[in-house]
Amino acid sequence: MVSEDYEEPLEAFREVERKFWDRHRSETERVGDTEFKKVFSELLPKIRRYTLERRESPEVFQERLREADRMFADLRYALMANVDDPPAVLLWYYPDLSCIQMRGPKLTECSPVDPRSLESAAVGYLARPWMQTDFVDWCILNGFIFDEAARHADGVRAGAVSGDIDWAYAFAAGDPEKQVFHRAWLVVAKFIARWLALPLAAFMLIQRGFTTAAQLVALIYAMYLAFVLVTLPWRISSHRERKRKSEKYELMMYRLIVIFSHVRHESIHPTRLKRQIEKAEDEDSLILNPVVHTLLDLAIERNPISLTTRTNPQ
Numbered sequence: 001m002v003s004e005d006y007e008e009p010l011e012a013f014r015e016v017e018r019k020f021w022d023r024h025r026s027e028t029e030r031v032g033d034t035e036f037k038k039v040f041s042e043l044l045p046k047i048r049r050y051t052l053e054r055r056e057s058p059e060v061f062q063e064r065l066r067e068a069d070r071m072f073a074d075l076r077y078a079l080m081a082n083v084d085d086p087p088a089v090l091l092w093y094y095p096d097l098s099c100i101q102m103r104g105p106k107l108t109e110c111s112p113v114d115p116r117s118l119e120s121a122a123v124g125y126l127a128r129p130w131m132q133t134d135f136v137d138w139c140i141l142n143g144f145i146f147d148e149a150a151r152h153a154d155g156v157r158a159g160a161v162s163g164d165i166d167w168a169y170a171f172a173a174g175d176p177e178k179q180v181f182h183r184a185w186l187v188v189a190k191f192i193a194r195w196l197a198l199p200l201a202a203f204m205l206i207q208r209g210f211t212t213a214a215q216l217v218a219l220i221y222a223m224y225l226a227f228v229l230v231t232l233p234w235r236i237s238s239h240r241e242r243k244r245k246s247e248k249y250e251l252m253m254y255r256l257i258v259i260f261s262h263v264r265h266e267s268i269h270p271t272r273l274k275r276q277i278e279k280a281e282d283e284d285s286l287i288l289n290p291v292v293h294t295l296l297d298l299a300i301e302r303n304p305i306s307l308t309t310r311t312n313p314q
Helices: 002-025 035-053 058-079 115-126 134-158 167-172 178-206 210-228 232-263 270-284 290-302
Strands: none
Touching: 002 035, 002 058, 035 058, 035 134, 058 134, 058 178, 115 134, 115 290, 134 232, 134 290, 178 210, 210 232, 232 270, 270 290
């Protein structure tokens, strides 16, 4: 509640707000039906009340608006750092479930998020309780969880998590169409190198009269065949171990997809989401950024059953 003594400063506060909107109206990409306007239409009254309750000056209010503006820009950059020409009207990329398994449009990496920048921006955001909103919380949660799911899926597809590198995926840089081409020539090249190259070399040497050299190549090939035969049990055991690891990571992938399918809805149940994450952490060794738990704990304190992207009524 603001006393009558604050009637005059209130007008000064409103003047600060008018100047804030006037400044951003000159930046055409940040006016109209944008998420910047959505966030700050909620934030300005909230920050004004916060400042007035502490009997602070309009200058303090103005500085808080500048801080909130900078934090919004930092969060937007972190959430869409790997998007080529990101839409100016959005704070978040809004990927669907298919983007976890296949790189989404305009993405320069498997995820739109720069996780280090997002952690830094999110820590700054959490340090300013006067600028926190459900919608921004929702965007940050989506950013961290989608990034973990997309990078995990990328590791599974590339074979990095199981130790069995998929060179076709690596050469294609995640592009499905290029991957088909690279996989085809790699299969042919591998077959030729393993089974045909040395016999053909020995045959050509015999044809040219280099009998001793042909015998040496044939001996090397025989040694290779013996090595393949001797190491067969080890290779079978190794293949089973890689398959076991792959199944473990695929299960974690399934958990991440379930978690992301929950968090991407416009209204989420923070208590249930936290339980899902804790179960995945306990059973599958999932490790999410601690900021995720902090945001969920704060959301549960406010409302244990709902965190929505809609603007809160003032």
